[in-house]
Amino acid sequence: MSITGWRVHFTRRDLAWPREATPFMREFSALFVGLDQGLDDLGVPEGQPFLISPVGGYDVAVNRYFSVWLASSPWNTQAAYARDLRTYFDFLWFARGQRDWRDASMDDRAAYEWWRRRDERGPRLEDTSWDREVSTVNQFYLWAIEQDLVRANPIRQRVATVWSPWRGGAGGMVRHVPAESSHTGPRREVKWLPPRSYRLWRNVGLCGFDAQEMPRRGFRGRWAARNAAYADSMVRTGLRLCEHSALTVFDVPELPPAASGVINARAVLPHAISKGRSGRAVYWPVSVLRDVRDYMEWDRAEMLDYGRSRGFYVPTRRSLLVEDPAVPRVRMGGRWVPVARLDDGERRRLLVASAAGGDGCWWRRLLAGGSRRWCG
Secondary structure, three states: OOOOOOEEEEOOOOOOOOOOOOHHHHHOHHHHHHHHHHHHHHOOOOOOEEEEOOOOOEOHHHHHHHHHHOOOOOHHHHHHHHHHHHHHHHHHHHHOOOOOHHHOOHHHHHHHHHHHHOOOOOOOOOHHHHHHHHHHHHHHHHHHHHOOOOOOOOOOEEEEEEOOOOOHHHOOEEEEEEOOOOOOOOOOOOOOOOHHHHHHHHHHHOOOEOOOOOEOOOOOOOOHHHHHHHHHHHHHHOOOHHHHHOOEOOOOOOOOOHHHOOOEEEEEEOHHHOHHHOOEEEEEEHHHHHHHHHHHHOHHHHHHHHHHHOOOOOOOOOOEEEOOOOOOEEEEOOEEEEHHHOOHHHHOOEEEEEOOEEEEOEHHHHHOOOOHHHOO
């Protein structure tokens, strides 16, 4: 009997090898080296989640859900689905006699709801968290029924009438929805900080000042200018975290001349990295843009010099190289592809040519201190 339960993993290429190869590694080195090529041949993207069963098996049916049905969803959505399914499958395994997800019943769901929401020894989820889990598992079982993997959905359904403005006086649309939902609806509380409170939070929490906004001698944080610029640009531009973290230096607008009188510099958020592929115009306040550009000119330059000295930016087989920074494009599949058309996963592999060698240009790495995790 397994004690580890279901496990969530994510596909990875270019795994780091130990400095000294063991006899086992030498024996199977050809297999390990070919893993990256196999993922490429199958069209498996980087970071795609997959589940391993408690007995160490790879459930093809479950993992096809991620590779087919959720393939076009954002990475964080796929990861959330994988973790919610793992939690439910773990309950079936440990609390319901090692039951498989194909054999789950409404009784299992009732026991699961009791444990998740009302059991003294359970996590006591909030209504919003529980509703998200119900929606995740319900979508999975609807797909499993469509694929003829299960006979029935273990989540009890109810008939609901959804009002539609397109139906006029004909009434709403009737459809089935999970009866397990809390029925409380999404909370509409709007939480915000006045500008002065935000600046105090930024200066104290990110820049190392005290409550009187004076520098603290005991502050040991690194890259305070980077952190402040990142937070300010998030607040002032309205970019989502996933969108902001996928920007490259080619997406940041140039600082307009002081004599131009421009207050906000316009840039375009590419469709490939916007949520729902809804590219749009983004306006950067000049004051924020100036801080970002100052960081890029000084702190980032120092960081890149350090990375080059340690060999962090040596291109690999999977690196995407911008050979001419004046024309931001890379070679993919024997053709030129503009950087603006690369998604966030592909941008993690970007390197741009410079006189001193490979220079990492991904914005996440730019603002995250040049971590090796994000090297191409």
